Amino acid sequence: MTLRELRHRARKVLGPIPYDYVAGGAGEERVLADNEKAFDRYALLPRVLSGSETRDTAVDLPGARQAAPVLVAPTAFHRLVHRDGERATARAAAAEGAVLVTGTAATTAVLDVVAAAREAAPRPPVWFQLYLHPRGEVTRALVWRAEDAGCTALVVTVDSPVFGRHTRDLRNGFTDLPPGFAAENMRGLPGAGPDALTPIPMSPAVRWPDLAEAVRGTSLPVLVKGVLHPDDAKLAVEHGAAGVIVSNHGGRQCDAVPAAVDCLPAVTEAVAGRVPVLLDGGVRRGSDVAVALALGASAVGVGRPVVWGLAAEGETGVRRVLATLRDEYDHTLALCGGRRNADLTADMVVRNGGAGAR
Numbered sequence: 001m002t003l004r005e006l007r008h009r010a011r012k013v014l015g016p017i018p019y020d021y022v023a024g025g026a027g028e029e030r031v032l033a034d035n036e037k038a039f040d041r042y043a044l045l046p047r048v049l050s051g052s053e054t055r056d057t058a059v060d061l062p063g064a065r066q067a068a069p070v071l072v073a074p075t076a077f078h079r080l081v082h083r084d085g086e087r088a089t090a091r092a093a094a095a096e097g098a099v100l101v102t103g104t105a106a107t108t109a110v111l112d113v114v115a116a117a118r119e120a121a122p123r124p125p126v127w128f129q130l131y132l133h134p135r136g137e138v139t140r141a142l143v144w145r146a147e148d149a150g151c152t153a154l155v156v157t158v159d160s161p162v163f164g165r166h167t168r169d170l171r172n173g174f175t176d177l178p179p180g181f182a183a184e185n186m187r188g189l190p191g192a193g194p195d196a197l198t199p200i201p202m203s204p205a206v207r208w209p210d211l212a213e214a215v216r217g218t219s220l221p222v223l224v225k226g227v228l229h230p231d232d233a234k235l236a237v238e239h240g241a242a243g244v245i246v247s248n249h250g251g252r253q254c255d256a257v258p259a260a261v262d263c264l265p266a267v268t269e270a271v272a273g274r275v276p277v278l279l280d281g282g283v284r285r286g287s288d289v290a291v292a293l294a295l296g297a298s299a300v301g302v303g304r305p306v307v308w309g310l311a312a313e314g315e316t317g318v319r320r321v322l323a324t325l326r327d328e329y330d331h332t333l334a335l336c337g338g339r340r341n342a343d344l345t346a347d348m349v350v351r352n353g354g355a356g357a358r
């Protein structure tokens with residue numbers, strides 16, 4: 001079953017409102033569409049007679065060694081699409097040797113997510129995504145929860161000073177989680193009662209010094225997610241980031257930004273090898289992974305495909321998505337004459353007419 005077929009199956013099992021929540025983007029969904037289309041505008045220029053029967057696709061990332069350069073990007077509300085929710089995603093990612101990024105919008109507490117991952121692998125790499133709270137003590141409490149649970153890195157999302165206008169959700173009146181579901185990591189934080197939920201912070205008052213404070217307050221590596229401008233990539237490194245994630249939030253924030261992959265070359269150049277650069281948005285095939293690596297990414301995140309796998313088939317579906325991308329990527333690497341990820345270099349990517357149909 002291809003990733004595309006999994007999305008169709010997910011659409012059948014999900015009601016239209018959850019389906020639209022996952023599938024949709026901001027505004028006119030220009031960026032949502034462009035993230036995928038942009039990959040069709042690049043082509044790979046293989047090298048020949050330079051390959052190997054055995055290939056090494058493993059990658060070392062902050063707090064994680066992965067079997068392949070593909071990780072699970074943070075996506076909210078997994079229990080909304082499958083009864084096993086984040087636990088199933090965690091077991092699947094751990095079994096496939098992929099980083100799972102869980103986070104503030106998970107419908108399962110981070111402690112339980114890490115415990116589920118440990119059912120599948122002894123030391124599974126789980127990262128924790130958060131939004132900085134204008135009140136430092138709330139951020140510190142969240143960070144402590146992630147550390148205590150055994151997360152090996154933090155991901156601070158910086159592209160959401162305000163919540164995106166998700167057109168389909170507004171049309172569907174989907175503004176709150178249905179009863180019985182909650183962002184469990186936001187329960188019992190400072191300034192709220194032991195059982196009360198603090199709203200997920202998205203605040204334009206959060207600025208660079210808040211990032212620096214978060215970096216100082218933890219021993220974990222901190223990756224900064226949602227960088228598009230090369231000067232912000234430099235600032236992230238200067239403020240102590242252990243990695244930069246080029247992302248436009250899957251087209252769910254500003255609907256006038258470039259496709260994520262089109263921002264990658266300039267960010268890679270600005271970061272100049274000081275920390276790893278990651279990318280998410282529109283990755284649907286192994287060849288997309290190869291293009292991103294050739295343009296400077298150390299690894300890529302996948303968002304929606306993982307949620308479609310979870311909705312359609314639970315843990316098995318997530319495993320299928322990750323295994324498919326890994327196999328396709330390994331195959332592409334072989335076709336390009338590569339033995340390891342670093343063999344994919346910028347000269348092996350060219351612009352193509354853009355006629356690719358998908």
Ligand SMILES: Cc1cc2nc3c(=O)[nH]c(=O)nc-3n(C[C@H](O)[C@H](O)[C@H](O)COP(=O)(O)O)c2cc1C
Binds near residue numbers: 074251252301
């Ligand atoms: C349903 C959904 C929920 C998301 N929730 C979050 C979130 O809570 N935090 C975050 O940083 N990014 C979130 N994202 C963005 C993803 O991490 C990622 O940037 C994006 O999905 C990548 O694009 P792709 O879906 O084309 O792979 C979400 C994306 C989707 C589709």
Ligand SMILES: O=C(O)C(=O)c1ccccc1
Binds near residue numbers: 076200249252
């Ligand atoms: O839907 C999203 O894109 C997202 O990032 C999010 C964040 C917090 C709560 C719900 C969704």
